[in-house]
Each structure stands twice: as C-alpha cells, then as structure tokens.
Amino acid sequence: GRPGCECNACFAGPDCSIRTPNCTADADSGNPLFLEPYWRRHAVASAVVFSGWHRMSYTTTDGKFQSVELERQIRRLHGAVGNAVADDKHLVFAAGSLQLINALVYALSPDADASPPARVVATVPYYPVYRIQTQMFDGREYRWSGSTSLWANASRNSTTDGDHGGFVEFVTSPNNPDGQLCKAVLGGSAAAIFDHAYYWPHFTHIPAPSDEDVMMFTMSKPSGHAGSRFGWALIRDENVAKKAYSYLQDNTMGASRDTQLRMLGVVKVMLANLHGEGDIFAFGHDVMRTRWRRLNAAVSRSRRISLQKMAPEYCTYFNRIREPSPAYAWVKCEREEDEDCQEALLKAKIITRTGVGNEASSRYTRISLLKSNDDFDVLMERVTDLVNAEKFDA
Numbered sequence: 319g320r321p322g323c324e325c326n327a328c329f330a331g332p333d334c335s336i337r338t339p340n341c342t343a344d345a346d347s348g349n350p351l352f353l354e355p356y357w358r359r360h361a362v363a364s365a366v367v368f369s370g371w372h373r374m375s376y377t378t379t380d381g382k383f384q385s386v387e388l389e390r391q392i393r394r395l396h397g398a399v400g401n402a403v404a405d406d407k408h409l410v411f412a413a414g415s416l417q418l419i420n421a422l423v424y425a426l427s428p429d430a431d432a433s434p435p436a437r438v439v440a441t442v443p444y445y446p447v448y449r450i451q452t453q454m455f456d457g458r459e460y461r462w463s464g465s466t467s468l469w470a471n472a473s474r475n476s477t478t479d480g481d482h483g484g485f486v487e488f489v490t491s492p493n494n495p496d497g498q499l500c501k502a503v504l505g506g507s508a509a510a511i512f513d514h515a516y517y518w519p520h521f522t523h524i525p526a527p528s529d530e531d532v533m534m535f536t537m538s539k540p541s542g543h544a545g546s547r548f549g550w551a552l553i554r555d556e557n558v559a560k561k562a563y564s565y566l567q568d569n570t571m572g573a574s575r576d577t578q579l580r581m582l583g584v585v586k587v588m589l590a591n592l593h594g595e596g597d598i599f600a601f602g603h604d605v606m607r608t609r610w611r612r613l614n615a616a617v618s619r620s621r622r623i624s625l626q627k628m629a630p631e632y633c634t635y636f637n638r639i640r641e642p643s644p645a646y647a648w649v650k651c652e653r654e655e656d657e658d659c660q661e662a663l664l665k666a667k668i669i670t671r672t673g674v675g676n677e678a679s680s681r682y683t684r685i686s687l688l689k690s691n692d693d694f695d696v697l698m699e700r701v702t703d704l705v706n707a708e709k710f711d712a
C-alpha cells in the first residue's frame with residue numbers, strides 16, 4: 319500500500335491497495351513514481367518544513383532569484399555522478415525543464431530584427447514539446463522547422479557566421495521516446511540544446527560527463543519530484559546565459575523559492591547516500607532494469623509487437639557494465655493490420671502515447687516505464703494477456 323497516495327483508475331482505498339478489476343493500464347505519461355518507495359524510505363531525512371515568514375521575498379539578499387547554495391549542491395551532484403562538466407558553466411534555474419525549452423531557443427536565436435529567424439529542428443522520433451512550444455511561442459526570431467533530416471546538408475554548407483548558421487537543434491540524450499544516446503546531427507555553426515533529462519544512471523550508462531555548450535536538466539527524472547517543477551540549464555557562454563536568465567526573469571521571476579528549498583533537501587539526501595546502501599541511482603537502476611527485463615521477457619514471445627533493442631554498456635558511475643534500463647519502451651506493431659499501434663494496444667486495455675506526436679509513424683507508440691510499481695504490475699498483466707492471446711489467432 320501507499321498511504322497518502324493519489325490513486326489512479328486501477329486502484330482505490332486510502333493507500334491505493336484495492337484493485338479495480340479489469341481496468342485499463344495507463345502507461346501514457348512519464349510520471350516518475352517509480353522513485354516514491356525510495357523517498358518513503360528516506361522520509362525523515364528528506365522532509366522540508368518551514369514557517370510562514372520564511373523566504374517571502376522575490377529574491378535572496380544579493381538580489382538574485384536563484385539560491386547560491388542550491389547551485390553549489392547541483393554542481394556537486396554533477397561532479398559526484400560524473401554526468402556533466404558544470405564547473406565552467408553558468409546555471410539558470412527554471413520551473414521544470416519544460417520552461418527551459420523556449421528560454422533556450424529564445425536565448426540562442428538572433429535578435430528580433432537582425433537576420434532571418436533561426437530554424438529550430440530535432441531528429442525523428444523527437445520529444446513533441448520542442449515543436450509544440452516553438453510553434454506556440456512562434457516569434458520573429460525563430461520558427462519550428464521540422465526534422466534535422468530536412469536540413470543536414472543545408473546547415474553543413476552554411477557559411478553565415480554568428481547566429482549559429484541560422485539553426486538551433488534539440489538533441490535529446492538519452493532520447494525520449496527510444497532511450498538511445500544521441501549526438502547532434504547538424505554540424506557546422508549550428509547551435510545545439512542538449513536535453514539531458516534522462517542522462518542519469520537510473521536510465522542510461524554514463525560513458526563520460528557531457529560537456530556541451532548548452533545543456534538542460536530536470537529534477538523530475540533523477541529524484542522523481544516532477545510536481546515540484548524544477549529544472550536547470552548549464553550554459554557555457556555568458557551572453558546566452560544572461561539572455562536565458564532575463565527570459566526567466568520576465569516570464570516568472572524564476573523557479574519557486576519554496577521549490578528551491580525542497581530541492582536543496584532532496585539533493586543533499588541524494589549526495590549523502592551516493593555509492594552507499596541508500597544510493598538513489600543504484601535503487602533507480604535496479605527498478606528500471608527489472609522492469610525492462612520483465613517487459614522484454616513477455617514481448618520476446620510476441621510476433622505482434624516489438625521493442626527497441628538495447629545492449630548492456632559500461633557505466634562510469636557504477637564502474638561496471640550495466641544492464642539497459644530505459645525510461646520508455648518504444649513499441650512497434652509488426653502486423654499489417656495494426657497500422658495504428660496506439661489503437662491496437664488500447665483495444666488490449668493499454669494506454670500508450672502514439673508515435674505520431676514524435677513525427678514517427680503510427681506503427682510506433684510509447685509505453686512509460688516510470689510509473690508506480692502498481693501501475694507497472696497492471697501494465698505487465700495486460701501485456702501478458704496480449705501476447706498470450708496471439709496463440710489463439712490464426
């Protein structure tokens with residue numbers, strides 16, 4: 319049971335322990351509740367309590383809206399995990415990394431009435447929010463320009479200096495939806511925003527610290543505190559950092575100070591337990607690889623659906639070869655008639671997110687592996703039923 323939980327349609331009761339029979343498994347969102355048991359285990363150490371008078375001001379004493387202490391702890395976390403070189407970067411906090419998407423596109427685009435607007439692109443299958451936000455906030459400085467495959471040659475031959483050759487490329491590594499580590503596709507002077515939401519040892523091996531000019535991180539996936547809405551960018555260039563910071567200032571005056579206090583407590587607990595018994599990455603990897611292994615075991619018997627292939631890889635954090643543990647399964651429907659894979663799985667009572675949003679085909683759909691243990695158990699039941707039913711079709 320999960321006292322104080324927020325139950326979904328498959329569960330009821332004060333601790334969500336009563337099963338709703340025959341319900342539909344919801345594997346749609348990337349809600350990171352797989353870490354809830356970790357924080358229940360560290361409930362006291364991670365508790366943050368503060369009085370009504372505390373942190374009322376827009377800013378800290380030095381006139382900033384970012385906690386210097388939280389900056390210090392995040393730099394320590396990157397150093398200890400070895401997933402990013404943070405020392406020579408500026409830090410910009412935001413309300414989740416969702417808010418950073420547009421802040422960084424804006425920061426990397428040319429000034430409004432200078433050169434033509436930057437073309438913002440990503441590689442299929444890409445995280446749909448890059449398109450949604452870029453189109454939503456479509457200004458004169460930039461416009462959504464689709465898949466990198468349309469532009470790979472154009473940007474390589476571009477001779478425009480400054481303005482990044484007119485391109486801002488999103489690179490999601492590991493990728494959402496398919497979990498692969500990715501490199502920038504456009505070369506030359508194109509700017510790149512590396513979305514490292516999942517570049518933590520729960521979800522991927524860490525071959526080396528990422529040292530890109532512009533990197534995006536979020537607390538939603540490493541600690542699981544998606545509801546706190548906290549993300550940060552690591553930015554090499556001072557002017558780009560200033561521009562992103564001023565966007566955040568004009569937009570929301572930065573991340574909630576209450577959230578920054580809570581994050582400080584959370585990061586301190588994570589740091590204090592690294593490589594020990596309470597290591598959150600060892601815990602997270604263990605949960606995620608077990609889920610991936612169970613799902614693969616079931617799907618390997620299927621000729622109807624298949625998953626992306628992932629191999630064990632050496633990880634500098636664990637100092638050994640580790641089993642794959644992606645945040646999402648990228649499902650392909652193999653049968654001719656299952657052209658709409660999301661629809662096919664929905665008929666089997668599994669809610670997924672269609673690949674159409676990723677500009678992939680409707681033959682693909684995404685299963686979230688990040689949700690609670692209960693959700694995953696229901697998902698496994700539905701997947702097992704789906705695979706077992708194949709025996710009876712001709």
Ligand code: PMP
Nearest residue numbers: 348414415416494515536538549
């Ligand atoms: N980037 C990627 C690749 C994501 O998958 C997500 C969340 N699903 C985000 C950014 C946004 O996360 P948040 O706003 O919670 O930081």
